[in-house]
Amino acid sequence: MNQSSLSPTLQASSRPAVAYINHQHLRHNYALLKQQSGSAHIMAIVKANAYGHGMQAVALTLADAGCQHFGVTDAREGLALRQSLSSHQHTAEITLLSGLFDIDDAKCAASAALTPLISAPHHIDWLQAADFHGAVWIKINSGMNRIGASDPAQLITLCKQADISICGLLSHLACADQPDHPMNQQQMQTFTQICDQTAADLPRSMLNSAGIICMPEHAMQIVRPGIALYGIEPIPSMPLGLKPVMTLSGSIMQLRDITVGEAVSYGASFLASHSMSIATISLGYADGVPRGLSNKGSVYIHGTRCPIIGAVCMDYSMVDVSCFAKAQDSIRVGEQVEFWGEHIAANEVAAQLHSISYTLFTAIGNRVQRIEVK
Ligand SMILES: Cc1ncc(COP(=O)(O)O)c(C=O)c1O
Known part of the structure; x- marks a missing residue:
């Protein structure tokens, strides 16, 4: 077999295996969620490759629609998103929802102006070692018992000492897709109490897609829809009119x-x-x-x-x-x-x-x- 017979001629696979991503529906869903959230900002959750929809293209459409905040998983996703937004002159806040895994992540956050979510003092040690002087979100455990600090006071003090600014306090609902579940009110109370006691003046964020639909009165300063952007009704009995992407x-x-x-x-x-x-x-x-x-x-x-x-x-x-x-x-x-x-x-x-x-x-x-x- 000579070299020329090996040279590829197919630019892409011709095998019919396609995910069509409808950006008109994405814009429609974003507009509906914006309307539902009142004056709150929207942090579009585009982690895990925008839930499989393709992070770069999804984020660019949302940025063009006016979205200024994005949530990704980690520094690797954050860096990729920063690069694609910058090349289109978009400057948005990119939050790393799983935070930092080591000092290299902190260095990446510093150089690409990413916004890590922090929940423990060693995260601030890494940020200091990386000479990071950007902003962070502080994650609060309000009852889901996944990640989050129970008392953010120490983290707030450490951030001030390290010249790191704080975007706000953030927590996550475990049962928002079940509007009558008692956990929703319990978590809301716990979060509000912690915020009031430690940092009454800082912005707050609690709601995911289902929360935006069943508790819009708790939109606070910023909401964080994921699945609803992609057209899935998070609570089928309370449809918003979303379209599949x-x-x-x-x-x-x-x-x-x-x-x-x-x-x-x-x-x-x-x-x-x-x-x-x-x-x-x-x-x-x-x-x-x-x-x-x-x-x-x-x-x-x-x-x-x-x-x-x-x-x-x-x-x-x-x-x-x-x-x-x-x-x-x-x-x-x-x-x-x-x-x-x-x-x-x-x-x-x-x-x-x-x-x-x-x-x-x-x-x-x-x-x-x-x-x-x-
Ligand atoms: C911290 C955080 N906020 C918001 C979301 C978005 O949730 P949903 O896709 O249910 O809207 C997620 C998703 O897992 C999350 O982990």
């Missing part, structure tokens, strides 16, 4: 007819009880289609829902297309297939798996191409 799509690779008793896919867990038409789709669990949808979920083809049959494979899923009278005539190889998005709500798919839409979005495989619909 991601549509996960594959296409039909093969059509075939099978007869009674024939098996489909690994483990032969599906046996045809009658003659049927089936299609093989170009998406599998390595793309983010949960294997739990084997013999369970459905996909949307050409105006119709078609059940997934047999085990979802790494690169393929098989579906029953018998509903199309003569499958081979009415639908064709190459036909687009939606797993979730415009026609099948990601929330619905997640519920079938006793899970949440967040897990579907963040499991999108890195061989799935994101196509921005502007």
